[in-house]
Amino acid sequence: MTIKQTREILLHCLLLCILLLAAACDSTPPSASPAEAARVHKVHLDARSGLQPVKITNEQKTEPLTIVPGEQVKILAEGTIHPTPESQAVGPEGKNNCQTQTLPVPSLPCYALIYRLNGSQTELAGKQANITTRKESTLSLGINHPNAQPSQGGYDVTIVTLPRNSFTGLWEAPTQHFLTQGTSLSLSVRAFARDLDISSVRFTAELPNQQKQTLCEATTASNELYTCVWNFGGQSLQSGPVTLSYTIQADNGNSLSNPDGTRSGTVRYAETQTTANYAGYAGTNLDQSIQHESVRAEWKVPAAYCMPTETSYTGIWAGMTANPMDSDQQSQLAQIITETDCLNGKPSYFATWQTYPAPPQRISKPVHAGDSIIATVEFHQNQFQLKLQNQTQHWEFSTARPGDIADTRFAECILEAPTFVEQGRNTQRLARFDSVAFTCSVDGKPIGDQPHLYVFQMNRGNAVAVITSPLDQKGSGFTVRWTQK
Structure with a gap:
């Protein structure tokens, strides 16, 4: 062997030693395969469902739900079944006072959600059950009753399977x-x-x-x-x-x-305000200045329930103002109104218009309990246009008054215990009524579409409250209701 060959062999040995040493010093473990993801399956079982394998669809293929050994399985259920139309509803836990000899599993509550793995014993799932198995198994679910009908209800069931290191x-x-x-x-x-x-x-x-x-x-x-x-x-x-x-x-x-x-x-942002004289809704934008062009409300004039010698007042109106919470009333409130009052023990019904704090002006047209009313306040070219239609008595009224665009920031549909300027701005006694159903729109859309809402709840001290309901699904309808504490 020549000196050159010996040198090459030594060089190869040195490189091999370096590689072996580097491998020995590398403490990084081999990369693990990613953890299998948790799986969620949802099924509905009507009241007639017997114990059957749960079927799932994977890649357009329907097959039984298989539980892999070592997986944790959670069964979550909600819903109700009515054994009879008159009976109390039963949940996934079932009930115990049934004739057990007729049940598929007599030892478990009737109408309960039950489960079984392959041919093993049937168990109660109820509202929640936790399962593990040592062998691959098919999960079956059912309801423990022999002859219930789909019309009686059922349960929505969620099945969560958790492999190791999953969530x-x-x-x-x-x-x-x-x-x-x-x-x-x-x-x-x-x-x-x-x-x-x-x-x-x-x-x-x-x-x-x-x-x-x-x-x-x-x-x-x-x-x-x-x-x-x-x-x-x-x-x-x-x-x-x-x-x-x-x-x-x-x-x-x-x-x-x-x-x-x-x-x-x-989401409807609605901030509740408790007051002594207001019930209803106001629409505005609390983030920035806003001007409204119109507010429109519909209602039926409620009947007044008067005690002997009673004098009391209930005003129902649509209107606009700069700030409904302004106790000093530096802004103008333009409103068109129907009154349901008690005057010396007798019911009284009429209509007025007002640019508060100026006194109200009576409309010389007939108004009766049960009349269908459409009230509109519009603002154009520095003028408020106040309109009232009595669809039952077949008359219309309209008047225009000068105004400031700043007084259109809040559009309102309100039931009120009136405040009389000529009597030192004292809030008057509220005339008793049953309820008033409003339909309220602002700028041609439901008031619920306004960026922000005030919901006024009237509290009259220890005796009376007027409750304002949430808006309906459309966002335009609500009810105010008299309640005696």
């Missing part, structure tokens, strides 16, 4: 296509994890023409339920459609967004 979560609130009115909304997700912990659930919202907003974050759970409250805040939300999302953060650094999809609905 997921399901919406608890709000429901899809929700409609909420107020200044806050509770958001909640039921999150499940295996071999790791959930650090937080963060909720976000997408609103038209706005960037996605983080709403709130839940970091603790009660029975796997993560909940936080979205406080709307008049400066950050305007009424309208919204899409809600959530992101689950696990303690291993992984996150998961919307495994149960998003929730879409409508």
Whole structure:
């Protein structure tokens, strides 16, 4: 062997030693295959459903739901069944006072949600059940009753399978296509994890023409339920459609967004104001200056219930003003009104118009209890146009008064205990009535479409309150109702 050959052999040996040493010093473990994701399946069982394998569809193929050895499975159920039209509803836990000899599983409550793995013993699932199996199994679900009918109801069942190192979560609130009115909304997700912990659930919202907003974050759970409250805040939300999302953060650094999809609905920012003289709604924009062109209200004149010698007043109107909470009344309130009054113990009905704080002006037209009224206040070219139609008595009234565009910021549909300027602005006794159903629109749209709302609740001390209902689905209808405390 020549010196050159010996040198080449030594060089190769040196390189081999370096490679072996580097491999020995590398402490990075081989990359693990990604954890299998949790899976969620939803099925509906009507009251007639017997114990049958759960069928799922994968890649356009329907097959039984198979539980893999070592998987954790959670069964969650909600819904009701009515054993008879007159009986109390029964939930997934079932009830115990049935004739057990006729039940598929006599040892379990009737109408209960039950399950079985392959040929093993049938068990109670109820509202929630946790399952593990050591062998591959097919899951069967059913309702423990021999002859119930679909018309009696049923249960919505969610099945969550959790392989090792997996997590997921399901919406608890709000429901899809929700409609909420107020200044806050509770958001909640039921999150499940295996071999790791959930650090937080963060909720976000997408609103038209706005960037996605983080709403709130839940970091603790009660029975796997993560909940936080979205406080709307008049400066950050305007009424309208919204899409809600959530992101689950696990303690291993992984996150998961919307495994149960998003929730879409409508939010109406409605701030409640308790007053001694107002019930109803006002629409405005609390973020910026706004001017309205029209407000329109429809109602039927309520009957007055008068005690002997009683004098009291109830005014119902549509109107506009700069600030309905202005106690000094520096702004003008343009309103068109029907009165339901008691004058010395006798019911009295009539119509007026007013640009408060100027005194009201009576309309010399007949008004009776039950009359259908359309009241409109419009603002054009520095003038308020006040119109009243009595569709029952077949008459119309209209008048125009000068005004300031600043006095159109709030558009209102109100039932009021009147305040008389000539009597030192004292709020008068409220005449008793039953209820008044309003239909209210602003600028040709439901008042519920306004960016922000005031909801007025009337509290008359220890004796009387007038309750304003939430707006209806369309956002234009509501009811005010007299209540005796």
